[in-house]
Amino acid sequence: MSDLTRRTAVELAELMTAGEASSVEITRAHLDRIAAVDSAVKAFLHVDAEGALAQAAAVDTRRAAGEKLGPLAGVPLALKDVLTQEGVPTTAGSKILEGWKPPYDSTVVQRLRAAGIVILGKTNMDEFAMGSSTENSAYGPTHNPWDLNRIPGGSGGGSSASLAAFEAPLAIGTDTGGSIRQPGAVTGTVGVKPTYGGTSRYGLIALASSLDTPGPCARTTLDAALLHEAIAGHDPMDSTSIDQPVPPVVEAARRGDVNGLRIGVVKELGGEGYQPGVEARFHEAVELLTKLGAEVVEVSCPHFDYALPAYYLILPSEASSNLAKFDAMRFGLRVGDDGENDAEKVMGLTRAAGFGAEVKRRIMIGTHALSSGYYDAYYGQAQKVRTLVARDFARAYEQVDVLVSPSTPTTAFPIGERVNDPIAMYKNDLCTIPSNLAGNAAASFPCGLADEDGMPVGFHVMAPVMRDDLLYTVGAALETALAEQWGGLLLSKAPELEVSR
Amino acid sequence: MPSITREEVAHLARLARIELTGEELDHLAPQLDQIIDWVKHVSDVAAADIPPTSHALPLTNVMRADENRPCLTPEQALSGAPAAEEQRFRVPRILTEEA
Numbered sequence: 001m002s003d004l005t006r007r008t009a010v011e012l013a014e015l016m017t018a019g020e021a022s023s024v025e026i027t028r029a030h031l032d033r034i035a036a037v038d039s040a041v042k043a044f045l046h047v048d049a050e051g052a053l054a055q056a057a058a059v060d061t062r063r064a065a066g067e068k069l070g071p072l073a074g075v076p077l078a079l080k081d082v083l084t085q086e087g088v089p090t091t092a093g094s095k096i097l098e099g100w101k102p103p104y105d106s107t108v109v110q111r112l113r114a115a116g117i118v119i120l121g122k123t124n125m126d127e128f129a130m131g132s133s134t135e136n137s138a139y140g141p142t143h144n145p146w147d148l149n150r151i152p153g154g155s156g157g158g159s160s161a162s163l164a165a166f167e168a169p170l171a172i173g174t175d176t177g178g179s180i181r182q183p184g185a186v187t188g189t190v191g192v193k194p195t196y197g198g199t200s201r202y203g204l205i206a207l208a209s210s211l212d213t214p215g216p217c218a219r220t221t222l223d224a225a226l227l228h229e230a231i232a233g234h235d236p237m238d239s240t241s242i243d244q245p246v247p248p249v250v251e252a253a254r255r256g257d258v259n260g261l262r263i264g265v266v267k268e269l270g271g272e273g274y275q276p277g278v279e280a281r282f283h284e285a286v287e288l289l290t291k292l293g294a295e296v297v298e299v300s301c302p303h304f305d306y307a308l309p310a311y312y313l314i315l316p317s318e319a320s321s322n323l324a325k326f327d328a329m330r331f332g333l334r335v336g337d338d339g340e341n342d343a344e345k346v347m348g349l350t351r352a353a354g355f356g357a358e359v360k361r362r363i364m365i366g367t368h369a370l371s372s373g374y375y376d377a378y379y380g381q382a383q384k385v386r387t388l389v390a391r392d393f394a395r396a397y398e399q400v401d402v403l404v405s406p407s408t409p410t411t412a413f414p415i416g417e418r419v420n421d422p423i424a425m426y427k428n429d430l431c432t433i434p435s436n437l438a439g440n441a442a443a444s445f446p447c448g449l450a451d452e453d454g455m456p457v458g459f460h461v462m463a464p465v466m467r468d469d470l471l472y473t474v475g476a477a478l479e480t481a482l483a484e485q486w487g488g489l490l491l492s493k494a495p496e497l498e499v500s501r
Numbered sequence: 502m503p504s505i506t507r508e509e510v511a512h513l514a515r516l517a518r519i520e521l522t523g524e525e526l527d528h529l530a531p532q533l534d535q536i537i538d539w540v541k542h543v544s545d546v547a548a549a550d551i552p553p554t555s556h557a558l559p560l561t562n563v564m565r566a567d568e569n570r571p572c573l574t575p576e577q578a579l580s581g582a583p584a585a586e587e588q589r590f591r592v593p594r595i596l597t598e599e600a
Binding site: 100101103104196210211236303309310313329332333339341343344346347348349351365367368371378381383384385390422423436439440 | 516518522525557577592
């Protein structure tokens with residue numbers, strides 16, 4: 001039953017409810033697929049076959065006993081390696097955490113377990129989520145299943161690639177500046193960044209605490225909504241968690257009705273620097289939404305142009321502080337502890353050996369931006385820009401219900417193309433970063449292939465804080481209309497991966 | 502004049518407790534200069550009367566009742582330690598002979 005890996009999460013759940021497949025069978029099919037293709041894709045850093053099969057067997061037993069189970073019970077999932085799972089190696093893509101086994105579960109993992117979702121393993125990512133291509137992973141890059149010579153996006157490239165390679169029907173990502181949405185866009189999958197505080201950061205290895213947001217990745221809008229519902233909601237273990245009901249995301253994904261919805265196209269997110277094929281697919285999707293009854297207007301958010309530089313001050317500042325915990329004392333790598341070197345020396349040697357180039361770059365930028373004499377000029381100014389970006393959103397939402405743009409200025413680029421040009425790399429996140437600064441909900445949905453290179457293009461939707469349901473309204477409408485045109489999901493056009501034995 | 506010199510980068514590395522090699526400094530210094538030159542454009546729009554935002558949403562301090570709750574055992578807490586002794590983290594010496 002190898003076609004089990006081609007099914008959506010909803011279809012797999014139906015098969016289990018109908019008694020036509022067990023979770024063990026489904027899990028085994030995905031583990032077999034990983035064994036067959038992951039040597040080429042390299043989406044996983046760790047595959048927990050034994051643990052996954054045990055979780056699957058437990059769900060099958062509960063189902064057989066007549067227990068009432070959640071809608072995704074027994075469905076397998078790929079977990080980004082930045083979230084702790086007790087006893088399972090968690091590295092955040094860094095050598096400094098190689099071999100570390102967390103003694104506790106993150107809240108996201110606790111909720112996945114409660115929902116009966118089966119965790120297949122941990123997916124590759126840019127080191128500490130710093131990057132847009134997975135090329136900054138200390139364990140080597142992940143490859144885009146659409147073209148193995150291209151990047152799968154980042155930082156959550158492993159999670160999105162696992163979906164596009166049919167290694168998992170569901171995945172978890174984390175989004176600090178676009179790390180769920182950009183990989184979703186360039187792999188032809190769905191990626192949702194919930195409202196900041198809508199999902200818990202407890203057990204998420206922090207990059208920038210005021211921005212980090214875990215969220216769902218899937219091949220369809222409805223699958224993503226069901227996963228969103230499973231992991232979201234208030235958590236007393238996270239002091240920035242929002243104590244309000246989860247927005248009705250599943251209902252929105254099922255209805256997908258954009259009739260009368262007011263959509264604003266962000267003027268600043270397009271034009272120079274945007275690939276023609278990306279813009280073409282984006283504008284066709286906007287037209288399609290108009291035909292479905294949405295009212296489309298152009299909206300200006302003038303300060304979005306400054307969001308990127310502000311982000312690259314705020315993020316390194318928070319990161320340099322968060323990564324101070326990797327001090328070689330309590331967990332992780334320790335280098336140079338020879339009885340002679342003092343603690344400070346050991347710290348310096350360990351961090352030099354354990355951190356990769358991009359992490360060092362950002363720690364140094366952050367240290368500089370926060371140092372006396374520069375704080376006001378850099379960090380202070382960046383925080384003011386954050387206010388201006390949030391005000392742009394607030395003004396825009398007075399006129400429209402959601403904002404839209406391409407998810408990324410370009411499609412997936414070849415591996416290696418931007419590694420020596422940090423600023424070119426940072427520009428991947430041009431469209432996604434404003435929503436992180438303002439904390440609102442945002443998502444990327446597949447909207448076609450660019451003519452130049454045949455690579456997937458993402459349609460980016462931004463909704464107000466705690467209106468995550470509107471993302472799914474637009475995503476579902478678009479998905480249904482495009483599937484009619486294409487005769488299926490965009491991913492059905494992806495090339496077959498060579499299967500190794 | 503560069504926004505940041507090689508000497509300043511070396512100083513930052515010491516502050517950040519990262520023992521960089523000379524080669525790494527040669528490579529990093531121009532890159533950091535380029536990045537800082539680019540990010541400082543934030544000053545172009547941020548006027549004095551704009552309040553800073555440290556956080557996307559309004560925050561209130563979260564307290565919990567002062568009660569015992571289950572927590573990690575000493576074995577769990579020490580499970581990832583590079584070195585442990587007598588239920589404690591063993592660390593390199595922190596004082597020099599002269600101190």
